[in-house]
Amino acid sequence: MSNTGSPGRRAQRLAYFSRLKKNLSFQVGVVIIGIYLVISLLDIIYPRYIGVTNAFNLFSFTNPGLKSVALAQPSPPTLNRGWLYVFGTTAYEIPILPVALASIPVDLGYAVAVAGASAIVGTFIGVNGTFYSKKLEWVISSLSNAFISFPLIISVMIFGLLMHFSLIAIFVGIILVLWAYYAQIARMLTLNLQGKQFIESARAAGDSNSRIVFKHIIPNMVTPILVRFSLDMATVILIFSAANFMFWQQFIPLATTPELGGLMNGFPEFGFEFGYPLGGIVLGQQAHLIPSTASLFLYQGFWWTVLFPVIFLLILVIGLISFSDGLRKFLDPRTA
Secondary structure, rough: OOOHHHHHHHHHHHHHHHHHOOHHHHHHHHHHHHHHHHHHHHHHHHHHOOOOOOOOOOHHHHOOOOHHHHHOOOOOOOOOHHHHOOOOOOHHHHHHHHHHHHHHHHHHHHHHHHHHHHHHHHHHHHHHHHHHHHHHHHHHHHHHHHHHHHOHHHHHHHHHHHOOOOOHHHHHHHHHHHHHHHHHHHHHHHHHOOOOHHHHHHHOOOOOHHHHHHHHHHHHHHHHHHHHHHHHHHHHHHHHHHHHHHHOOOOOOOOOOOOHHHOOOOOOOOHHHHOOHHHOOOOOOOOOOOOHHHHHHOOOOOOOHHHHHHHHHHHHHHHHHHHHHHHHHOOOOHHH
């Protein structure tokens, strides 16, 4: 009896491996995400690999006499100072490479928190509203369509202004839009599953509505939710970095926290917090409009201060999107 099903299971495993070999998107996504996760773990448990004892404090990456480097312009990439300076420095003599590595778990952490909260809220609303009431299902459908049509970055900007650019502002601004996508997925799948025979069998067996929802309906929508979740992680990272880039890192609760968007802009909030000029650059007395630090850096030829953080961010986003696309192809039975 123990050998009866083994040929079938072996054939199924071979079919899975065959599909994975052909799924280039999934392979690329797994490799990139795996590398970034290893870096994140090292930042947490062994930050000394980037030469610091605390990877989540910018003071760890600056010289002890910060005032002496407050006006120092970014230095270009070099090998003369060791591998930590291979991408050069940004404002306040902060080396780009180790700070970019330290920023990865910060961006990933925010992405998991925001995308996860959106998935939980949207799925709960979509499933329960659709399962229990047709009128509520119509309301959820209308509301989710309205929120989906609202630009995500505009939502973040509005809540940033209303909530004084606090960290919770970006959370609320993103979740307020992203929940609608999960609600739509949950609504459509719930409508499709409600008439299935196994749902009717569960009702006939005396299962309560809540048991049917958690035992039979939600487990059947894990796959599309997971695909959407990995895609939204990329979206959250982009929005979060863009917000920090545009709003001078005011979404970070502490000005000393590494983050890729803030790194692209030279951590201006770090300078403001401790009374230093924008990016270590003293503006003339006639300057009425203060541009972003990144604009100043590019204008003065410090291209590496923007280019390398963008590359780190771009690779991470490509990995998440590739993983999402590959996962969708792998889990879709039509691609078998």
